[in-house]
Structures are given as structure tokens and as C-alpha cells.
Amino acid sequence: MSHEFSIIHEKNGHQPSVDDQVTVAQALYDEGILSEEEAIKEDEIAKLLKERGDELEYKLRTSLDNLRDIPIIVGTFPPGSKHIPISERRDEVIFGEVEETVRVDRDALLDHVHDDDPDEEDELPLTADGRGVTVREVIADDIDIDPEDVEHHLHSGGRDTQRERLNDAIDAIVDSDEVTKRDDYGKVVFKHTAYRYYMI
Template identity: 40%
Template sequence: MSREDVEHYIRSQNGSTLSIADQIIIAHWLRDRGIGPAHDGLKRTEIAEAIGDRLDYQVRTSLKHLREADVVEEFRDSGPDTYVIADWHEEVFVMGMVDEAAAEGVEALIDHIQDDDPSSSGDAPAVADGGVTLRRVVSSQFDLQPNALEQFLREGDQVEKLNDAVKAIEESDYETREDYGAIEFLNVPYRYRLTEKVTNLYEE
């Protein structure tokens, strides 16, 4: 079968969709580059960067329709679907120890807050200059009285609290220290390649 026959197949499956022309462009583009069943596939962002300016609709939309018509395969590499990263932690990849890493981060954050307290440091430039302490920055984020902060941070969802506290600090005049920071959840992106069925259509 020819490229025209593949186009006919796509139109027969998805002819009622507005992005049909884009779907055909993507299928031919993948074919021309050998992105078939034996290939490792491409991420959606890679396809968009290469030919997004030739398309009228989002690449995501066209790939969804092509997947539903069994024109492209959507898959992830083997391994976890999500990576949990704490670039400040000695392990960096903290899958399986998220709660422990969050607890460590919270304790380091509390140490930073207490080190910045005027009573601890004896010299608090932020307060002297008419600013606020780190304790005030973080407690304001959670709508708390400053003296209730330690107990609050040590209870409940420490991942969420640590991330919210880090965000507040980064948006203030303060900076986080090297021994704590946010915990990020990064989804492994899907990859796309032509299915064996459509590859055979091109080759017959």
C-alpha cells in the first residue's frame, strides 16, 4: 500500500476530527524517519519541536486520535512512571524514602528558621532593616502564629508543607540553604512510534 492508502485509512478512522490533516502529516513524518515498532520512539515535545509550526492543532490532540485509531503506539520506557527528586538530598532520587527525605528537609528548614531568630542569632539584619524574619515568612505562608510553626511543620503531610515553605522562601528576600529544598515528582513522558499495523500498510 502507498502513502495515499495510509491517508485513506486515517481518514476512514478519524475523518470527523478537525485535526485530520495534522494527523496525516505526523504519520508520514514518523514514517519518513523510521519511527516504527523497532524504534525507541519520540516524546511528544520532540515531535512538536520538529514539526509543530506546520500544524494547525496541538500535537497532543493529533497523537490522541492517532493512538485511538491504532496508527501510533503510546508507551513509556521500562521502569517507574514517576521519579521523585530532591536535588539537595544526598540520594537525589528518593523513591521509596519520600517521607524520610521530607522529614529531613523539614528539620533542616526548622534549623534555618531558628538560626535566623533574633533571640538565637543576636543579630538579625532583616529585622533591623525593617524586614521580617524567616520564621515570619514561613508562618505567614501557612497563616500561623510564628510560635506554632515547628509543631505544624512536623505533623501531617511534610512533603506538601516542605514544598510550600520552600516556595514562600524563594519568593521572599531569603534563600534556602543547601541542606533542604523542594521534593519534585517528575512523570516519565510517554513516547510515540508507528504501530506494526500501519508500518505494514506503508510497506505492502
């Protein structure tokens, strides 16, 4: 074992994954992953280990986390945003299109609400006859507002609030046994970019 890795045994020798940690560190060192410019993602490290014939006893993430604690390696986000906006309806990244996507999906959701609303003159008889719960009622019940306030609720607030309210309304529909979500709207979420790791 090269002297660069003696610190792993000194600091983490009490950890069951210490041998795995040395294996991971050696692989990164051998492959020249020694700067932020060379940093690679966890799945790329897993592929590298497989190509080298290195097998770990514990999860790779365990070794990476323990090596970061010493620290022997650094986990960093790539330049730019740490979060990536995703349209679940489109199943794609939507940098620069978040507000427009929220607007489009909210409008489609409200179309569903309106299409599902009973005709005004039929409302009481249908309810008395055991009419099922409407999309409007599912959303209103989930966030504890009056059903007639659904439109105002989804349109009000700042950009992030509107996105969160759209997502909450969709979750309520998906979780309901009474109504079924349509495919023409979806949540807009922010997902973490993956860490890139390198030796220091």
C-alpha cells in the same frame, strides 16, 4: 497514501492538522515504531521528523493527541513508576531516597528558621524598632498557623504530607519579598515520566 492511514482522513479530516497527522503516522510506520518495545518519546519523534525533512504546520503534540484519539498511535508510560522523584536541591532523581531527602531538607529549612529567629530578650525591642519579617513568620502566615507551631507542622503527618508541607513552606519563602531562601534546602517533587508513542 497507504491504506493504513485512510482512517486519519475519515476520522480526523475536519481537523486542520490532518496532513501533519498523516506525516507523523507515516514516519512512525516507516521507522518501525510499531510496538511498545519500540516506543519513543515526543522529542525523539521531533528529531526523527527533522532527520526525515518532514515539517509540521502545527505542534507535534497536536498531531499525537489527535492520533491517539482515533486511535492510530498509543501513548504509554515506560515500565515502572509513572512519576519520578526529583530533589530540586540536588537537581537529580532520588528513587529510594525520598524520605531521607525530605528529612535533610526540612532540617536545613528549620536551621534557617532558627538562625533567623530574634534573640528572645531582643524580640520585643526589635519588633518595636521595625524588625523585618522572619522566615518563621512567612511560613506561619502562609499556612495560617501560630509561628511557634512551625516545627510541629513540618514534622507532623505522613510521608506525603511532610513532603507537601516542606514544599509549601519553601514556596512561601520564595514568594516572599521579606526573606530569601538558602541554597541548602529545596523542594522534593514528583514529575511525570514522558509518554512513549508507537503505532498500532
